[in-house]
Amino acid sequence: MSSVRLDSTTQDKLRQIAAIKGITVSEIHRQALEQYLERELSPPKKSRYSDLIGVGASGRDDLSVRHKEIYREILDEKYAKSQE
Numbered sequence: 001m002s003s004v005r006l007d008s009t010t011q012d013k014l015r016q017i018a019a020i021k022g023i024t025v026s027e028i029h030r031q032a033l034e035q036y037l038e039r040e041l042s043p044p045k046k047s048r049y050s051d052l053i054g055v056g057a058s059g060r061d062d063l064s065v066r067h068k069e070i071y072r073e074i075l076d077e078k079y080a081k082s083q084e
Helices: 008-021 025-041 063-083
Strands: none
């Protein structure tokens, strides 16, 4: 058996939901924990973009570690040209 200490605002919200749904606060705890455990213990879902990852070829081998810096350089060049 486990116990959970909640602040009064959270406890009030749980009671309100329990009353609306006609279930106990304990049942809400059980359902929430089941969902959490299922999500945390299941294998990661395939990203909708996973079929796109790695399809491009830039010729650079440092993009994975320098992508922010490279992107910043591109933006700096773009905006420097627009200021001329």
